[in-house]
Amino acid sequence: MKPKSRPGRSLQISEDFDFQVRNWRAERIAWVVMALVLAAAALGLFSVGPLSNTSASTSDGALKIAYPRFLRLNAPATFKVHVRAASVSDKGFALELNPEFADSLQIVQTLPAPERWLTTAQGVRLQFAAAAGEAATVHFHIDPIGFGSIKPRISLVGAGGVDMPIFVYP
């Protein structure tokens, strides 16, 4: 921009009032956008909040999983896996994780810890001890290791599985 002076003004300055007005307008719009982003964050659009919390279950209700729909890269989160009482035998129960689970999420800990970890053609199987005929809950503390849309799946061996469509923010 070439410095120019308005007639009657001795000051040589590259002022452009129209640009300045557009600039102010852009600032105002940006503030509104920032406020909207913060409001969305408070609601859970960027993980942790009502928009993010969700649950899914198999059609017969044998397996129910509460999980966050939105995660952030390297930010720990928890899946709560409920197994119906009728699905727990005297040998306990087994959960199976699909390969995408292992590819996209690191399991920091499961509570309780499984008795055995097995690899199967379908992925990874975790065998849990449990009191026969009593409902069981397993907490998966996980840490996303990749970002984008992922679809981990947890199945109850002998019953169905639940897909968890999740978006991981970078």
Next chain:
Amino acid sequence: MDAVARGLFIYLFLLAVIRLSGRRTLAETTAFDFILLLIVAETTQQALLGNDFSVTNCALLILTLVGMDILLSFLKNRSPRLERLIDGLPLIIVEQGRPLHDRLRKSRVDEDDVLAAARKHHGLERMDQIKYAVLEANGGISIIPKDDK
């Protein structure tokens, strides 16, 4: 790749946010501006490095940030439009001792700021001794005193 992408994103994001927040008083840093700067720096640092504290990551990041700086200064030099988009333009806020209230209000600068700059740089006492006050692109206020002060 990861380090470069992180560096690029954070550089551009900070550039946009700082520019659009309209912090035109950055040159006159108050105590709170200083605190804000510290907190932003601390917050940024975590996301920039991620879990990778290797020297390689550090070197890549520094190269990315310095590279962006060189590239932008080069582009700004070639394109005046880009320059004013990124740096903004100076704005006259006092003319012949008369504060331009609409401009002051929209820039979130008040008459006291102008008088403070006038005192500090020229030892002026009153608004009517100021010929021009200009809010510079870098956020500082320049004062041109009237000849007959």
